[in-house]
Amino acid sequence: MASEVIIGRYVGSPVKIPSDRDAVSGQHVKISILDNGRWKLEDLKSSNGTFVRDENGEFHRVFAKQIQESDIIRLGNGGANSFVFAAHRAFAQDDSYVYEFKQLRKLLKHQKDKEMKQEKKIEITGWISKLSGLAVIGLCAVIGSIKGINIDPNTRYILIASAPVVVGLIFSGDTKRLKDLRKKKERILLCPKCGRPISEFDIELGQCSRCKAK
Numbered sequence: 052m053a054s055e056v057i058i059g060r061y062v063g064s065p066v067k068i069p070s071d072r073d074a075v076s077g078q079h080v081k082i083s084i085l086d087n088g089r090w091k092l093e094d095l096k097s098s099n100g101t102f103v104r105d106e107n108g109e110f111h112r113v114f115a116k117q118i119q120e121s122d123i124i125r126l127g128n129g130g131a132n133s134f135v136f137a138a139h140r141a142f143a144q145d146d147s148y149v150y151e152f153k154q155l156r157k158l159l160k161h162q163k164d165k166e167m168k169q170e171k172k173i174e175i176t177g178w179i180s181k182l183s184g185l186a187v188i189g190l191c192a193v194i195g196s197i198k199g200i201n202i203d204p205n206t207r208y209i210l211i212a213s214a215p216v217v218v219g220l221i222f223s224g225d226t227k228r229l230k231d232l233r234k235k236k237e238r239i240l241l242c243p244k245c246g247r248p249i250s251e252f253d254i255e256l257g258q259c260s261r262c263k264a265k
């Protein structure tokens with residue numbers, strides 16, 4: 052059987068909105084579970100909009116959208132008076148955040164895996180850059196022996212010294228990607244109840260040390 056709820060600042064809202072979140076409209080958004088089991092979200096012409104987070108942690112404004120139970124929804128355009136929650140909360144029967152913490156742990160693991168891969172890549176690049184000087188020495192020797200071209204010591208020195216710099220430039224995107232990954236992690240690891248940044252320790256523990264949600 053299909054069911055639907057309306058979430059907002061009105062008294063009967065199944066998701067309670069803290070009183071200081073005045074970017075949220077009285078009746079802000081409708082979430083339905085359709086007969087086929089799919090979840091649907093509809094913005095109810097709210098004043099400050101409804102947003103759904105993508106896998107990169109960026110929020111996008113939506114008006115009507117098919118969503119997943121695990122999707123993160125924001126009511127309002129992002130200031131401290133907005134409200135963020137997992138779609139799951141719309142039909143949650145109690146004040147338990149076990150589901151949200153489980154999702155957070157998955158997200159954290161996924162992020163850490165990505166970071167680790169990126170760190171490995173940077174480590175390998177470091178080795179390539181160290182070895183590139185040697186490669187140039189070898190190359191000069193080969194050119195010298197085959198073609199009989201004598202590369203003068205000054206030129207050779209410049210080539211050897213600049214090889215690691217060139218390699219570093221070629222791979223400079225990798226360091227930036229790692230930084231972006233870490234920034235993204237900070238952005239998305241938030242307590243499912245109070246919305247404040249949450250530590251990895253709290254996530255593993257399954258309880259927010261500030262608001263005690265668990």
Ligand SMILES: [Zn+2]
Nearest residue numbers: 242245259262
């Ligand atoms: Zn909290």
